[in-house]
Amino acid sequence: MGSLSSIRCRCGHRIRGRDVLQRGYYLSNWEPMYVYLKFRCSNCKMLGEKIVDYGDWDDAVLEDGETAPQVVRDRSQRVTLGPITVAEVQEFGQRVARLRRADVEALRRTTA
Numbered sequence: 001m002g003s004l005s006s007i008r009c010r011c012g013h014r015i016r017g018r019d020v021l022q023r024g025y026y027l028s029n030w031e032p033m034y035v036y037l038k039f040r041c042s043n044c045k046m047l048g049e050k051i052v053d054y055g056d057w058d059d060a061v062l063e064d065g066e067t068a069p070q071v072v073r074d075r076s077q078r079v080t081l082g083p084i085t086v087a088e089v090q091e092f093g094q095r096v097a098r099l100r101r102a103d104v105e106a107l108r109r110t111t112a
């Protein structure tokens with residue numbers, strides 16, 4: 001398995017197999033040296049290109065499923081944080097319920 005965890009667009013969106021338009025291999029002495037990808041980001045619709053060392057490449061990088069390295073890393077982070085408790089959910093609900101219209105507007109401005 002390669003050391004590469006994911007292919008990302010400049011916007012930060014993760015590129016998956018269905019976003020890849022073209023895939024090729026650069027050969028040296030008939031050995032693959034680099035993997036070339038051309039993709040269209042499904043988030044920002046921009047075209048992008050990526051060249052990856054063949055030694056770092058793993059087809060799982062482009063997969064959606066649980067086997068993708070990115071997903072595994074996320075899962076370990078979740079374990080460190082621990083499961084979401086009922087108390088946390090209730091606290092979140094109370095905080096949302098206390099939000100005033102001005103707060104929502106302020107939040108919208110910071111995330112825009």
Ligand SMILES: [Zn+2]
Nearest residue numbers: 009011041044
């Ligand atoms: Zn993008």
